[in-house]
Amino acid sequence: MDAPDGNLLTGEPFIEPTYVPSRLPSVYNPLHTFELPKGTERHYQQQFADMYFLRLAQLRDAVIRRAEEAWADFKLGDERAQMVDRVLDVRQGQLCWVVGTVYMEMGLKPNVLDDIAKEHWIAAPPARETYMSGTAKDEMMLEDESGRLRVTGESLNQHYVTGCVLAALGTEQADGTFQVIATQHADLPRQPQRYERDDSSLAVAQKPRLKREKAGKLAIVSGLGITGRDDQEIWLDLLSEYLTGEATGNPDQTNAAQISRLIIAGDSMLQSGPILSREEFLAKKSGKKHYGYDAGDYNALPTDRFDTFLTDLLPAIPITLLPGAADPANVALPQQPLHPALFPHSRAYANPPAESTETIEGLDSVTNPWEGDIDGWRVLATGGQTIDDLLKYVDKVNVMDVMESMLRWRSVAPTAPDTLWCYPFQDDDPLLVKDCPHIYIAGNQKRFQKRVIKGPVDQQVLLLAVPKFREKKVIVVVDMESMDVEIVKFRMRRPAKVAKAS
Amino acid sequence: MADSYQDFLAAKVLTDSRPVTYRLLSRAVKVNVNIAKQMLYEFYTKQNAKKPRSVHATFLITGRKPDLEHIDGDSNDINGKDGYDSFMISSPFMSSMPEPEESEEPDEPEEAPVLETCISLVPEEELDATKSEYEDITSMHIYSLEPGPIEDLNLLSVCNQDTAKEQAADDPLERWRLYGSIHNPYVKRRTTKATPVPSKTVARPPTKPVAKQAQGAPNVPGKAACARRGSASEDTGSGRSTPQPIPAGGTLKKSDSRSNMKKDKSDIFKSFAKAKPKQKEAAKSKDSTPAPPEDETMQGMSEDEGDGDDTPEVKFDEEKAAEARKARTDREEKLRKMMEEDPDEEMADAPPPDTESQEAAAKSPETDAPVTSQGGRRRGRRKVTKKKTVKDEDGYLVTKQEAVWESFSEDEPEPKKLKPAPKPASSTVKGKKTGKHGQGSIANFFKKT
Numbered sequence: 010m011d012a013p014d015g016n017l018l019t020g021e022p023f024i025e026p027t028y029v030p031s032r033l034p035s036v037y038n039p040l041h042t043f044e045l046p047k048g049t050e051r052h053y054q055q056q057f058a059d060m061y062f063l064r065l066a067q068l069r070d071a072v073i074r075r076a077e078e079a080w081a082d083f084k085l086g087d088e089r090a091q092m093v094d095r096v097l098d099v100r101q102g103q104l105c106w107v108v109g110t111v112y113m114e115m116g117l118k119p120n121v122l123d124d125i126a127k128e129h130w131i132a133a134p135p136a137r138e139t140y141m142s143g144t145a146k147d148e149m150m151l152e153d154e155s156g157r158l159r160v161t162g163e164s165l166n167q168h169y170v171t172g173c174v175l176a177a178l179g180t181e182q183a184d185g186t187f188q189v190i191a192t193q194h195a196d197l198p199r200q201p202q203r204y205e206r207d208d209s210s211l212a213v214a215q216k217p218r219l220k221r222e223k224a225g226k227l228a229i230v231s232g233l234g235i236t237g238r239d240d241q242e243i244w245l246d247l248l249s250e251y252l253t254g255e256a257t258g259n260p261d262q263t264n265a266a267q268i269s270r271l272i273i274a275g276d277s278m279l280q281s282g283p284i285l286s287r288e289e290f291l292a293k294k295s296g297k298k299h300y301g302y303d304a305g306d307y308n309a310l311p312t313d314r315f316d317t318f319l320t321d322l323l324p325a326i327p328i329t330l331l332p333g334a335a336d337p338a339n340v341a342l343p344q345q346p347l348h349p350a351l352f353p354h355s356r357a358y359a360n361p362p363a364e365s366t367e368t369i370e371g372l373d374s375v376t377n378p379w380e381g382d383i384d385g386w387r388v389l390a391t392g393g394q395t396i397d398d399l400l401k402y403v404d405k406v407n408v409m410d411v412m413e414s415m416l417r418w419r420s421v422a423p424t425a426p427d428t429l430w431c432y433p434f435q436d437d438d439p440l441l442v443k444d445c446p447h448i449y450i451a452g453n454q455k456r457f458q459k460r461v462i463k464g465p466v467d468q469q470v471l472l473l474a475v476p477k478f479r480e481k482k483v484i485v486v487v488d489m490e491s492m493d494v495e496i497v498k499f500r501m502r503r504p505a506k507v508a509k510a511s
Numbered sequence: 512m513a514d515s516y517q518d519f520l521a522a523k524v525l526t527d528s529r530p531v532t533y534r535l536l537s538r539a540v541k542v543n544v545n546i547a548k549q550m551l552y553e554f555y556t557k558q559n560a561k562k563p564r565s566v567h568a569t570f571l572i573t574g575r576k577p578d579l580e581h582i583d584g585d586s587n588d589i590n591g592k593d594g595y596d597s598f599m600i601s602s603p604f605m606s607s608m609p610e611p612e613e614s615e616e617p618d619e620p621e622e623a624p625v626l627e628t629c630i631s632l633v634p635e636e637e638l639d640a641t642k643s644e645y646e647d648i649t650s651m652h653i654y655s656l657e658p659g660p661i662e663d664l665n666l667l668s669v670c671n672q673d674t675a676k677e678q679a680a681d682d683p684l685e686r687w688r689l690y691g692s693i694h695n696p697y698v699k700r701r702t703t704k705a706t707p708v709p710s711k712t713v714a715r716p717p718t719k720p721v722a723k724q725a726q727g728a729p730n731v732p733g734k735a736a737c738a739r740r741g742s743a744s745e746d747t748g749s750g751r752s753t754p755q756p757i758p759a760g761g762t763l764k765k766s767d768s769r770s771n772m773k774k775d776k777s778d779i780f781k782s783f784a785k786a787k788p789k790q791k792e793a794a795k796s797k798d799s800t801p802a803p804p805e806d807e808t809m810q811g812m813s814e815d816e817g818d819g820d821d822t823p824e825v826k827f828d829e830e831k832a833a834e835a836r837k838a839r840t841d842r843e844e845k846l847r848k849m850m851e852e853d854p855d856e857e858m859a860d861a862p863p864p865d866t867e868s869q870e871a872a873a874k875s876p877e878t879d880a881p882v883t884s885q886g887g888r889r890r891g892r893r894k895v896t897k898k899k900t901v902k903d904e905d906g907y908l909v910t911k912q913e914a915v916w917e918s919f920s921e922d923e924p925e926p927k928k929l930k931p932a933p934k935p936a937s938s939t940v941k942g943k944k945t946g947k948h949g950q951g952s953i954a955n956f957f958k959k960t
Contacts, residue, residue: 016650017651018652024549026544026546034697241665242668243668256571257652259545266693324686357701358700
């Protein structure tokens with residue numbers, strides 16, 4: 010209590026506020042990996058099969074290299090493991106390894122053929138919490154362009170999900186299944202150096218390297234869940250007052266000034282997605298008949314409140330805004346940036362879309378997933394749908410394990426397009442991880458978690474699971490120099506309840 | 512300054528019994544937030560010294576706290592239901608799993624503890640208890656003063672709505688200088704031409720109408736009100752000037768009008784009448800939906816717009832936005848009407864024109880083709896009469912005006928259907944109007960354009 014600057018419980022004479030440093034600059038260089046072609050260039054007629062072939066073709070070499078390293082000298086008895094090119098070329102009894110894409114056949118997994126068969130469904134079935142049926146119905150297969158091979162082995166489904174590409178070593182059994190002994194995956198790709206892109210662009214422009222200041226911190230929040238009703242207002246206020254440095258005293262205000270950028274990782278609004286929930290749908294159906302879109306359904310409150318929130322923050326801190334499953338963006342991955350028309354006030358801090366697709370200082374509305382360089386580090390952020398969906402395939406797996414596996418499989422969304430909506434990419438699959446990020450952020454998780462993983466050639470990745478702010482009232486702050494992680498919690502005591510309890 | 516804050520606090524907290532946060536105070540007396548926090552404390556101690564318990568305070572404590580969250584969450588209700596936090600417990604997400612006692616997500620064994628900063632909002636009764644939980648308190652101040660204990664701290668957010676109003680006129684990029692929020696020297700703000708109504712009012716509906724009225728009323732005392740009320744009759748006549756006042760009410764009415772319209776047919780016609788001149792104006796400026804630059808100039812001509820304390824520039828935008836919104840709701844209303852009632856009740860006297868007109872009104876904004884044709888029709892109304900092929904469904908050609916209008920519906924085969932439509936639209940308006948006021952005004956109305 011004796012720190013005069015922190016303790017503001019003093020009366021007259023008033024202490025003049027001590028100096029709070031200005032916000033540190035955020036060296037920001039977004040990538041546009043996940044932006045879809047605009048307007049008429051965007052087509053939805055393509056077959057999704059191409060995505061699997063692309064994925065296999067692009068990852069095949071890396072997987073083969075890894076498998077060769079691992080199994081070159083592998084012998085079982087006298088037999089040396091051979092590589093087989095196609096899954097259908099596997100001969101019974103021969104020790105071999107083969108590369109393919111995993112396909113999981115699971116009892117409860119939604120199946121597009123079922124959907125068509127039950128065309129009379131009006132509302133979608135409730136979202137499944139898991140795809141595992143717990144019966145023998147769950148099978149794993151390995152497929153490539155030639156066909157599918159049924160795969161067995163110890164608890165393989167614990168670790169693999171539809172869509173990941175791997176090499177499997179084993180033999181085909183008498184019943185035609187492939188008994189797996191070991192598997193290999195592509196593992197982390199090359200990781201760019203810090204400031205690699207910034208430096209190379211400088212080099213191209215023949216400018217000298219910059220002397221860079223010490224980087225600040227990166228704050229990440231997700232799942233604001235704004236409804237526009239009064240229930241959560243005070244939390245939003247506290248959050249924005251903290252970030253603008255108005256709340257708290259000088260020491261903490263100085264800390265807050267270190268934060269040089271805020272990432273909002275999805276689900277800023279509670280239920281503003283274009284897909285109705287089951288309840289909403291029923292409620293709507295029971296109402297009057299409507300033809301087509303009913304403009305009366307549109308509720309502007311959440312976006313207006315969110316706009317206000319952003320407008321409060323933006324003069325003080327630049328923001329990178331990712332959409333999430335509950336936001337008014339397209340539902341298929343990669344979700345495209347939230348449209349500036351949703352933010353009539355805060356868009357004053359963004360470049361007009363006609364002029365530029367990115368805003369370095371101010372509001373940058375980006376895709377989900379998104380990647381870019383912040384303070385030189387490659388950051389990959391998602392709204393969390395990819396992880397939620399993957400968790401439905403597996404049992405008792407930590408979110409950190411999931412995130413790690415995704416990077417090691419080099420796929421941001423392995424389960425798309427099987428169980429996750431996805432744009433039918435044709436020529437390239439941006440959802441493959443081509444450059445290993447330094448920080449991998451997943452929004453809207455159950456709780457805060459972090460982990461540092463290492464790759465075969467000294468890649469080092471910080472994995473962060475960011476909880477929903479609406480539930481946990483937590484934001485995550487990463488020091489961009491030391492990669493230290495801290496969290497800021499918001500709490501409140503309720504007088505009435507305590508009075509009752511005592 | 513020294514006294515003004517005391518007056519302000521006394522008026523707000525003691526007299527009006529409203530909570531005041533440091534933020535609101537800093538905006539009201541225009542001081543740094545950190546001084547405002549001290550002012551709150553000064554006032555708090557002084558008042559309570561004079562008369563104990565006359566003012567209640569809520570504190571904000573920041574610091575480090577040992578991670579007792581999971582215990583706290585269960586044993587006492589520190590966090591209430593919203594802040595309830597069980598960091599360590601993750602609920603099993605599948606109910607049919609046989610072993611529910613096992614945690615679904617195994618905890619990270621190797622996870623190093625992270626630095627946690629905890630910011631707690633605490634009523635004064637709980638201050639000591641909360642303080643004792645902290646290992647290290649880095650800063651502490653009064654968040655707000657209120658006349659008595661408040662049950663729901665969410666009420667404090669009302670103050671921030673007032674804050675937003677107080678600082679609406681300020682340049683957001685200069686805010687840091689005055690109030691001491693963190694200065695971000697890199698931010699850029701472009702001036703959008705179409706900056707709409709201050710968001711605060713939109714975002715928080717409960718306070719908005721009051722605010723709006725408060726702002727609008729004093730400046731244009733009679734005008735806005737009467738113009739709005741009399742819009743059904745006078746709008747048409749006074750074409751240009753009336754739209755100006757409308758927005759003030761237009762935003763106001765937005766929410767009510769929707770519900771009213773459902774019940775009240777007459778309201779729809781009012782809205783028609785109101786929408787009409789606007790459309791005309793729009794047609795004049797060639798854009799049916801307000802395209803910022805052109806519209807702005809249009810608006811700029813009249814200077815009697817009545818909104819409160821904003822800069823003129825913002826005012827125009829506001830009006831424009833309000834008008835646009837108004838037009839949109841009207842359109843929606845018409846659309847809905849059309850869709851909901853296939854058989855037209857109540858309008859027994861002239862049902863087909865009605866639906867037709869609505870259709871036309873509805874269609875015009877929808878696709879480009881009608882719009883352009885409409886625009887052409889509108890402007891060239893007198894000139895365009897080229898060919899005369901009157902091939903319409905006769906049911907629609909009931910009123911006498913139509914005979915006049917039919918002449919143009921020529922140029923394209925497709926728009927034919929549309930062309931008659933505008934007339935009925937006018938005719939219905941007229942019909943209604945005549946019922947109320949007589950025809951002269953409507954004639955004026957058309958001549959004007």
